[in-house]
Amino acid sequence: QQQVKQSPQSLIxxxxxxxxxNCAYENTAFDYFPWYQQFPGKGPALLIAIRPDVxxxxxxxFTISFNKSAKQFSLHIMDSQPGDSATYFCAxxxxxxxxxxxxxxxxxxxxxxxx
Amino acid sequence: xxGVTQSPTHLIKTRGQQVxxxxxxxxxxxxxxxxxxxxxxxxxxxxxxYREEENGRGNxxxxxxxxxxxxxxxxxxxxxLELDDSALYLCASSLxxxxxxxxxxxxxxxxx
Numbered sequence: 001q002q003q004v005k006q007s008p009q010s011l012i013x014x015x016x017x018x019x020x021x022n023c024a025y026e027n028t029a030f031d032y033f034p035w036y037q038q039f040p041g042k043g044p045a046l047l048i049a050i051r052p053d054v055x056x057x058x059x060x061x062f063t064i065s066f067n068k069s070a071k072q073f074s075l076h077i078m079d080s081q082p083g084d085s086a087t088y089f090c091a092x093x094x095x096x097x098x099x100x101x102x103x104x105x106x107x108x109x110x111x112x113x114x115x
Numbered sequence: 116x117x118g119v120t121q122s123p124t125h126l127i128k129t130r131g132q133q134v135x136x137x138x139x140x141x142x143x144x145x146x147x148x149x150x151x152x153x154x155x156x157x158x159x160x161x162x163x164x165y166r167e168e169e170n171g172r173g174n175x176x177x178x179x180x181x182x183x184x185x186x187x188x189x190x191x192x193x194x195x196l197e198l199d200d201s202a203l204y205l206c207a208s209s210l211x212x213x214x215x216x217x218x219x220x221x222x223x224x225x226x227x
Contacts, residue, residue, distance in 0.1 A: 006157075034214070034216075036218075041220065042220050042221075043205050043207075043218035043219050043220045043221050044158065044205070046215065046216070049214070089157050089158075091157075100171065101146070101148070101170060102148065102160040102163060102171055102173065103148075103150075103160065103207075103216060105157030105158050107155075107156055108157050
């Protein structure tokens with residue numbers, strides 16, 4: 001059972017546009033929601049993360065929006081650049097039980113930004 | 116500050132063989148986790164080690180085992196390799212009770 005569901009599977013955006021990737025979860029034990037960026041041949045690299053006590057977090061061109069009641073969160077990439085072309089993963093972890101100390105990943109979104 | 120380093124980068128094994136993958140944690144990190152990433156999928160948690168003991172395990176059979184050493188480096192061992200074990204194996208280090216996981220570049224294992 002996929003504990004974190006991610007969409008879309010692939011996304012094509014023009015340079016300068018906004019990329020939006022969505023994730024949903026069910027387990028209320030999750031209390032940490034990071035986004036990772038992965039380039040071919042590399043491991044995932046942490047982009048930005050949020051905790052459920054805030055509804056939005058912004059770092060540069062990257063913003064996480066979080067809706068606790070809907071159990072959804074999303075990544076917005078403003079002014080998308082060709083260098084942003086990569087696979088993006090949302091993830092979640094918690095502080096108790098089976099969620100402790102582990103990340104549950106979505107299936108990933110392949111982002112392509114056209115120049 | 117060094118990151119997480121994994122070796123080897125690529126490996127080809129025959130079904131039924133055994134394999135050992137190695138990971139050096141980021142400096143200062145005392146917890147190591149291993150993940151399996153199949154092609155086109157998100158990483159799946161295998162297990163985590165803290166103070167040289169397994170501290171949480173995902174849905175993987177016992178033929179997946181590990182070790183953590185006093186210097187916090189770690190090994191992942193897989194016995195009786197199956198074709199479905201072909202994947203990118205990722206090591207991630209962190210501080211205990213912190214969520215800042217740093218991933219290595221992984222070992223690409225191909226089982227033929």
